[in-house]
Amino acid sequence: MSGDFGKVGVLYGGRSAEREVSLMSGAGVCEALRSAGVDAHLFDTGRRSLLELQQEGFERVFIALHGRYGEDGTVQGALELMGIPYTGSGVMASSLAMDKVMTKRVWQQAGLPTPAYAVLRADTDLDAVARTLGLPLIVKPPHEGSTLGVTRVNAAGELRAAYEQAARFDTDVLAEQFIAGRELTVAVLGSGRQARALPVIEIIAPAGNYDYEHKYFSDDTRYVCPAELPAEVAGLVMELSVRAYQAVGCEGWGRADFMLDAQNRPWLLELNTSPGMTGHSLVPMAARAQGMSYAELCVAILAEASCKVREAARHSNET
Structure with missing residues (x-):
């Protein structure tokens, strides 16, 4: 089951705001790989230099980092x-x-459904944004x-405080049309035409509030897998994913998040390229529904590890 992977590093922790979750993900992945015979x-990366x-x-690494300096291309470039x-x-x-804004621009160009949005900055006319996108907003x-x-914004007067809350993390802030309905997520494995x-x-959180606590620590959130959807709707959501x-x-693995509105129309929200792998995480849950254990999932992801810059390009200056 383990393959000949050599010495494997499970990159976890890091320096992002999601460090705590990454520590849990990495610990689970490392234990699973070891149980499958991998030298993991x-x-x-928040405590050690990548040079080590x-x-x-x-000989290869499993990236279990979430957020900045791990999921954003920086670690990938160093590797x-x-x-x-x-x-x-x-x-x-x-x-x-x-970058959720850039992702939405790519999706719009590709003709994929995603909620209308605006980018907020310190000098943005917030009242005009509320009028254009309507309320509520995310x-x-x-x-x-x-x-x-x-933050969910229900009245225009709440928009300034929501902007300031989000601006603690980013210079630019995303305001997005709120789509009422059912919250769905779909894991994708593989690369190119082999992606599946x-x-x-379906995620059913108390009062529809799927926040940090309900994602990783609470047992109050319910998950239905496979989601109870008409076959054609489930097929469309999977195709859009x-x-x-x-x-x-994207390559290897990822997870697409959706809202499904009252007319059963799916709306893409975001794409995660290094999803959580904790005890509450969704990719392992979806894999189990197809008969794949947590350890088998980790090994399958590890088996696709690669450098994306081809060797011919890497050595082109040597000839």
């Missing part, structure tokens, strides 16, 4: 320079997916995950 070792990966002979194969998407796709930092800094969607999950993933150029 935890490596906290080369110095200590790591490319060192020639160490890594899991998940490359530099460009990681960077794009980490206000969030474009470069954070795990619902950090996210796992079963759709793969198309959204491919449009951004």
Whole structure:
């Protein structure tokens, strides 16, 4: 089951606002890989230099980092320079997916459904934004995950405080049309034409509040997998997940998040290129629904680890 992967580093922790979640994800992944016979070792990028990966002979890495400096292309670029194969998407796709505004622009260009939005800055006319997009709105930092800094705005007078909350994390802030309905998520495995969607999950949080606490620590949130949807709706959501993933150029694995409105129309919200792998996480849940254990999932993701810059390009200056 383990394959011949050599010495494997599980990159976790890091320096982002999602460090706590990453510590849980990495610990779970490392334990699972070891149970499958992989020579896996935890490596906290928030405490250690990436240069130690080369110095200590790591042959590939599983990226279990979330947020900045781990999911945004920075670590991926360093690993490319060192020639160490890594899991998940490359530099460009990681960077794009980490920026919710840029992701939405790519999706719009590809004709994929995503809620209307505006970018907020310190000098933005917030009243005009509220009039244009309508209320309620969702206000969030474009470069954070795990619902950090996210506010639902029900009245125009609340928009300034929501902007200031999100601006603690980002200079630019995303205001997005609120889509009422059912919250869905779909994991995608593989790359290119081989990418495939796992079963759709519906997230049912208390009072519809799927916040940081309900994502990772509370047992009050319910998950339905596969989601109870008409077959044609489930098929459409899965198809859109793969198309959204491919449009951004993702590889290895990822997860697309949706809202399904009252007319059963799916709306893409965001794409995660290094999803959570904790006990409450959604990708392992979807894999289980297809008969794949947590350890099998981790090994399958690790098996696709690669450098995305081809060797011919890497050595082109030597000839």
